[in-house]
Amino acid sequence: MKILMTGGTGLIGRQIIRDLNRLGSNNIVILTRNKESAHKKINVPAHIFEWKDPCYTLPPKDAFEGVDHIIHLAGESVAEGLWNKDKKKGLVESRTLMTTKLIKGLELYKTKELRSFVSASAIGYYGDRGDEVLTENHQRGDGFLSTVCYEWEEASRNASITASLCHIRIGLVLAQEGGILAKMLLPFKLGMGGAFGDGKQWMSWIHIKDLSRLFIFAINNNLNGVYNAVSPYPIRNKEFVKQLGIILNRPTWFTVPRFMLDLTFGDKAQIMTSSQRVSSQKIIDAGFAFSFEHLENALDNILK
Numbered sequence: 001m002k003i004l005m006t007g008g009t010g011l012i013g014r015q016i017i018r019d020l021n022r023l024g025s026n027n028i029v030i031l032t033r034n035k036e037s038a039h040k041k042i043n044v045p046a047h048i049f050e051w052k053d054p055c056y057t058l059p060p061k062d063a064f065e066g067v068d069h070i071i072h073l074a075g076e077s078v079a080e081g082l083w084n085k086d087k088k089k090g091l092v093e094s095r096t097l098m099t100t101k102l103i104k105g106l107e108l109y110k111t112k113e114l115r116s117f118v119s120a121s122a123i124g125y126y127g128d129r130g131d132e133v134l135t136e137n138h139q140r141g142d143g144f145l146s147t148v149c150y151e152w153e154e155a156s157r158n159a160s161i162t163a164s165l166c167h168i169r170i171g172l173v174l175a176q177e178g179g180i181l182a183k184m185l186l187p188f189k190l191g192m193g194g195a196f197g198d199g200k201q202w203m204s205w206i207h208i209k210d211l212s213r214l215f216i217f218a219i220n221n222n223l224n225g226v227y228n229a230v231s232p233y234p235i236r237n238k239e240f241v242k243q244l245g246i247i248l249n250r251p252t253w254f255t256v257p258r259f260m261l262d263l264t265f266g267d268k269a270q271i272m273t274s275s276q277r278v279s280s281q282k283i284i285d286a287g288f289a290f291s292f293e294h295l296e297n298a299l300d301n302i303l304k
Contacts, residue, residue, distance in 0.1 A: 003065050004029040006102065007073025009041045011178040015212040016071065017044055029063050032165050055097035064109040069219040072119040083268045091148055099155035107160065109258055114163040118218045119156050121167045123204055123228065125149035128274040135279045136226040144267055164222040168215060171230035171278060175208035184244065191244055194254030196261060199238030201275035204230040207292035219286050227283045232293050234277050240295065247299045
């Protein structure tokens with residue numbers, strides 16, 4: 001089994017590559033902007049091809065030789081930097097244009113029938129939905145993130161891919177090396193941890209190890225369609241904060257008012273304040289079993 005991956009040097013990509021390697025799969029192809037940097041970050045056997053300008057050029061032909069599956073993760077970081085005009089443009093184009101070029105390369109260069117194309121997306125697709133339980137059948141929500149996710153998915157959905165096409169809508173990723181926890185730990189350790197706004201918004205999260213296993217499950221089973229990648233037990237922000245404080249043995253009295261988040265982060269504040277109570281029942285029904293269903297166990301595994 002030969003797997004081609006974009007975004008292999010990112011937080012999620014590195015975990016998937018490590019897990020594939022542990023499972024004995026060494027036939028991994030990485031498309032990256034910087035080959036030298038990728039070698040340092042990955043640290044496991046892989047075939048690395050440089051793709052310097054993925055939004056406007058086709059990927060290298062040789063990368064597609066004998067590929068069975070594609071895992072497409074690449075996209076500019078939503079969490080980094082303020083969402084000014086240029087940042088928003090980059091968030092959209094790094095997903096839509098790059099996806100279009102990747103699929104064009106696949107159509108031109110494939111040397112055998114592809115079995116599956118698994119693309120990342122995000123639960124930002126659903127927008128801010130309060131207490132509503134969200135399944136893969138729900139319509140897209142409102143707001144910038146919803147538009148980004150919708151256009152990201154459409155970029156591959158409208159292509160002439162004969163393989164199984166699967167979109168994984170990823171929730172808040174909990175990991176030791178990065179993601180939401182890395183940004184929350186410092187204020188918590190300083191005794192300034194607390195809820196965002198009123199703390200009533202739902203957080204649909206997933207342990208990075210479960211997320212990696214879910215992507216591998218998708219290619220092994222040639223999953224088709226949309227699947228939410230979240231724990232079966234989402235939690236309100238104020239409860240998330242409480243659990244994190246217990247694990248870190250730190251107080252959680254501090255609260256960041258909604259207006260301060262809006263003033264500080266602008267449109268980006270929606271990452272912290274949007275309520276998304278997302279269901280993972282569809283992937284469970286497909287046969288996937290989570291190792292970390294409950295937040296307490298996930299945080300304990302990551303932080304202790």
